Amino acid sequence: MSMELIVASAIGILTAAGLYLVMRFRTFPVIVGTSLLTYAVNVFLFASGRLVVNRPPILTGADTYTDPLPQALVLTAIVISFGMTAVAVMIALGAYLGVGDDRVNADERLRDEPDAGREDRA
Amino acid sequence: MSLILIVLAPFLGALLPAVMANAGRRTCALTTLTVSAVALVGLVSRVPEVLAGDMPVAQVEWMPELGLNFTLMLDGLGLFFAALILGIGCLVIIYARYYLSRDDNMGEFFTYLLLFQGAMLGIVLSDNILVLLVFWELTSLSSFLLIGYWKHLPDGRQGARMALTVTGMGGLAMIGGMLILGRIAGSYDLSVILENREAIQASPLYLPALLLILLGCFTKSAQFPFHFWLPHAMAAPTPVSAYLHSATMVKAGIFLMARLWPVLSGTEVWFYLVAGTGLVTMVIGAVVALFKDDLKALLAFSTVSQLGLITFLLGTGSAYAAVAAVFHILNHAIFKCALFMTAGIVDHEAGTRDIRRLGGLWRLMPVTFAIALISGLSLAGVPLFNGFPSKEMMLEEATHVTFFGPEWLVPALATVGALFSAAYSFRLIGHAFLGAKRDDYPAKPHDPGIGMWGPPALLCVLVLVIGILPWLAQPAVFFVAQSVLGTTADIPEGLYLKLWPGITEALMMSAISLAGGLVVLLLFRPAAWLWTAAHVPHAKSIFDGIVAGAVALSRGLTQPLHDGAFTRYAMIFAVAVAALSGHAWLTGEVGPPTREPLPMNEVAVAGWLMLVTATAAIVVFHRNRLFALILMGIVGLMVSIGFALFSAPDLAMTQISVEVVTIILLLLALNFLPDETPRESSGLRRLRDGTVAVVGGLMAAGLSYHLLLRDFVEPSISAYQLENSYKGGGGTNVVNVILVDFRGFDTFGEIIVLGIAAVVIYALTEALLSGPVRAKLLNRRPEKDLAGDMHPLMMVVLTRVIMPLVLMVGVYIFLRGHNMPGGGFIAGLIVAIGLVMQYMASGYYWAADRQRYPFHGIIGAGVLVAGITGIGAWFAGYPFLTSSYGYITIPPLEEFEWASAMGFDLGVFLAVVGAVMLSLESFARMARRRDQKDSEHAMDIDPSRKETT
Structure with missing residues (x-):
């Protein structure tokens, strides 16, 4: 076992769990699943700078540092993912409060008649 | 007057009638008339040159690599049409002033009219056919607005749509034709094209170019069999018909045929x-x-x-x-x-x-x-x-x-x-x-x-x-x-x-x-x-039949694909990505590992174990939503420890603070959602989903593992950033310097996105709270027993004591950010957490009463501060967001470093605080219930308070 294996397997497990939950029928597990996928993606992007221990990108006169660029990209991605989660949660909540259930899939009836309930737009 | 100004005058002037709409109808019309008259005078001032045989030209380089320059020219034909457009335009404006009734929004009408006028002028004065195409499309769009001006009339809307469909399709064909023409002539400049008659007519591409261009001209100028849109456009107010169908819009096709007459x-x-x-x-x-x-x-x-x-x-x-x-x-x-x-x-x-x-x-x-x-x-x-x-x-x-x-x-x-x-x-x-x-x-x-x-x-x-x-x-x-x-x-x-x-x-x-x-x-x-x-x-009826057929066809295509079953989309997406990756894996080559594996240590293994356990537990117990959230917190914590372990202190701090606000957010949402997810999928379905998930996970893991054991194929740009971070950016924390300096423009965009997300949440909340959901929320009876002491003394006291400490940590993290781990993002999150704690301790209404500035304002201020810092570089003659730094000594304190990037980071800080708080606050606002009083006091039970009964 190496550090690389640890990180790679963690990415894999987070992805698998995220995918499974995203394919559930209710909004809450889907949101949790997306969050897990976000972890996986962020860690993957971060790891694309390769794993380095004890070499933070703070200039101190050392010979080598870890790659700072993926860190900067992931930092904003983490903050943005909060915004994204919040919007998704809000939409899910609005749908739940408005319709009264928190299913992610459209009603069978709506699926067959796409224009049902919609005004005829002349 | 410069040709560019003549063309731009109606576009710039288009803002005026909308602004003047409240200043009275006469003023509004006079303003519009002035704009047209100014352009007309400008045109007339160039007439002597044209008559003398010169051809005034004005050029602004746009994308010279593509042969796309904003080139205008004025020759006899252009002058003739421009004079018609502006001259008749002035008469139509006067006429419209008296034609439009008081119910019509005159400002809107004249704005559309001027937009259209500008687009027409652009067509007739363009020297570059690509620019001409842009103006050509603009006439289609602005005439759509004019024809459909009376939005309440179905005829007007239908007529406008029909005109847009027909002329828009013609315009599409013409883009193709013009591109071919430019390719044959080797230039997109009309003056060059017009001199290449022999080459163009001898080219095998002449026929397709001609057919496509004529398609554009015939649709615009309502030639049979595309004539039918014109009578339907009559639903427009009469000044529009008088303008579009006598001197301008329909003459555009004629103009182009005349313009290209020498070569075609x-x-x-x-x-x-x-x-x-x-x-x-x-x-x-x-x-x-x-x-x-x-x-x-x-x-x-x-x-x-x-x-x-x-x-x-x-x-x-x-x-x-x-x-x-x-x-x-x-x-x-x-x-x-x-x-x-x-x-x-x-x-x-x-x-x-x-x-x-x-x-x-x-x-x-x-x-x-x-x-x-x-x-x-x-x-x-x-x-x-x-x-x-x-x-x-x-x-x-x-x-x-x-x-x-x-x-x-x-x-x-x-x-x-x-x-x-x-x-x-x-x-x-x-x-x-x-x-x-x-x-x-x-x-x-x-x-x-x-x-x-x-x-x-x-x-x-x-x-x-x-x-x-x-x-x-x-x-x-x-x-x-x-x-x-x-x-x-x-x-x-x-x-x-x-x-x-x-x-x-x-x-x-x-x-x-x-x-x-x-x-x-x-x-x-x-x-x-x-x-x-x-x-x-x-x-x-023929046109309607064709449209109905096209709609039926596209519906037949999209309905089965896009049927509202989100779960299926997710599945198709996952399987498609997996299949593509599998294909790449099987057909591609992987070189031998080039990096030495890092030996693992106990911390890493312990963290890994917790992460794996928590993730597995989420999958197993996800129906219990609260439990799933707690487990998610563990995962987030482990991820941030991982960041800390692998030399990313900034990421670790960001992750852990985002984790806190995300969990609070989901808890707030859970307040309104059911506590349990019902079991709905069959065992077979779960087996199938599980298989897809495991395959996806294995692929992600395999990819990551192979990636991590190999070096970059090409050296990354990070070396440059490491080298110049201090010399050019004045900071030793390279990640922060990248955020606020090297890639400051990205960050600027990101805080705007974050702000927009927060405002969207706010808007959705407003929409919900002003609809029928409001009553439902107010009369809601919680499913579970709630604490009698909603705002407990211990928590209130503790959060008050912690507040100044949190703020100080925030300031510290912010100030050191340029040189040490920290910065605006992290400081913003920390301060937001400190504020949220006050809301949690004493309730939304108590805290909101003491909130002096609205959070939207803070987001806006943040974006503004960041933007102004960026613009500041212009005054020093540098591009947007160029940063500078220096040192100042404030006696009796030590020497300080200042960097203009700090101003930018301050903007980031404010935007993050505002966005996080506005999102959380929106959720909290929905929690109000009728059977519950808004708390006047900081805590429910306060020994020092004498109850007045």
Whole structure:
């Protein structure tokens, strides 16, 4: 076992769990699943700078540092993912409060008649 | 005035009427008129140069690599059209001021009108065909807005859509044609293209280019079979019809045919296609126009017919016909605009434009009648009016053109077209104005004020002047015609524009058509009966059928694919990505590992174990939502420890603070959602989903593992950033310097996105709380027992004590950010957490009362501060967001470093605080319930408080 294996397997497990939950029928597990996928993606992007221990990108006169660029990209991605989660949660909540259930899939009836309930737009 | 300013004037001026809309109708119209007049004066100021044979050019480089430059030029043809656009534009603006009613939003109308005017000017002055295309599309869009101006009328909306569909499709074809043309000529500049006639006509691509360009021209200029949109565009207010369908929009196609005449004309395809289409359109339009009862519909089909006439002239390819075409463009613009305005006056004053309900208006509206008579006789082609000489030239040209053998065919068709033109013009005058006075008009017809009859009357003066003294227009017409011909031909020797051509074949045809027109009008009743009995197919129903077919086709495609089943999309997406990756894996090559594996340590293994356990537990226990959230917190914590372990202290701090706010957010949401997820999927389904998930996970893990054991193929740009972080950015924390300096523009975009997300959440909350959901929320009974002590003393005291500490940590993290782990993002999150704790301890309403600045404002301030810092670099002569730094000593303290990036980071800080707080606050606002009082006090049970009962 190496550090690389640890990180790679963690990415894999987070992805698998995220995918499974995203394919559930209710909004809450889907949101949790997306969050897990976000972890996986962020860690993957971060790891694309390769794993380095004890070499933070703070200039101190050392010979080598870890790659700072993926860190900067992931930092904003983490903050943005909060915004994204919040919007998704809000939409899910609005749908739940408005319709009264928190299913992610459209009603069978709506699926067959796409224009049902919609005004005829002349 | 610079050409660029002339074209930009209407665009810039378009803002004014909208702003002036509240300053009164007169001011609004005057402002608009001033804008057009300024452009017109600017145009006139360049006339001497054009007449002297110069060609004023103005150029701004746009994308020179693509051959796309904003180049404008002013030659005879451009000047002619620009003068028509602006001159008639001014008259239409005056007319519209009196035509529009008080219910119409005048500012909106004039804004659209000016946008359209600017787009038209752009078309006629462009030297670069790509720029021309941009303006071409802009006319389609702005005319859509104008035609559909009366949004409450279904006819207006349908007409606008139809016009946009037809002209937009034509525009699409034309883009292709123009690109081919530019490719053949090797340049997108008109001045170059116009000199490459031989090369273009010899090219095998000439035919496709010609067909595509003509498709664009024919749709725009309403040539058969694309003519049907024009009559439906009549649902627009009459000033729009007068403007678009006399001098501008529909003339754009004609303009382009004239513009490209030197390079495209003269071939057999051009001749048959353009002249043929023009002739057919002329005849069909004229016949249909006769049987229209709506004044504007009659004029619309007459416009179609007259445009056909001009197209025919351009198609024959002779220099004589080109002169006639230019002359008729001028004449038609004048009399048709006057006629449309007359129709508008009749509609306005008599309450209807239905010819069957009119008649006898000549006594009631003598001035309007005079205008209608003069312009109508001109349309009919009666001598002494300006329609006559140019129509005469058309008939003359027709006698020299033969189609497919028989010599009589073209002259006969041209005569039939002229005959019906005369007939519908006579009908317009005879059936609407002459005859006995009636007593059943919907309104009391009377002449309007001078504001409405003045503009058409002015045009009528021109009709008579050019009609009686055509030689007055000769220099201008010849000058413009020469610029159409370019270097390919000259104006024929001995050609004069004259009133009396002598006894020629053309004059005989003219006489036949006028006499025949009168006869047809006398036989109108039986003819109309025949017309109705013939059941001519309605173009609109054909168009609607095609549209319905297209809609059905796309629905048939999208419905099965996009049926609202999110779960299925997710599945298809996952499987597709997995399949693609599998394909890449099986067909690609993987080199040997190049990096030494890092030995693991206990911390890593322990963290890994916790992460794996927590993740697995989430999957197993995800139905218990609260538990799943707690487990998610563990995962987030482990991820942040992982960041710390692998040399990313900034990420670790960001992750852990985002984790806190995310969990709070989800907890708030869970307050309204069911606690449990019901078990709905069958075992088989779970097995299938699990298989997909495991395959996806294995692939992600495999990819990561292989990636991590290999070095970069190419060195990354990080070396540059590490090297220049201190020298150029003045900071030793490279991640922060990247965020606020190297990639500051990205960060600027990201804080804006974050702000938008927060505002979206706020807006959704507002929408929810103002709808029926509000009552549901207020009357909600929680499913579970709640704590009696909602705002406990211990928590309140603790959060108050912690607050200054949190703020100080925030400031510290912020200030050190440039050199040590920290920065605006992290500091913002920390401060937000400190604030959220106050909300949690004492309740939303107590805390919100003490919140001095609204969180939207803080987001806005953040974006503004970041933007202003970036703009500051301009004053030092550097590009946006260039940062600078230096040192200052504040006695008695030590030396400080300052960097302009700090200002930017402050903006990031404020935006993050605002966005996080606004999102969380929005959720908290929904929690209010009717059976619960808003807490006045910081805590529910306070020993120091004396209850007043």
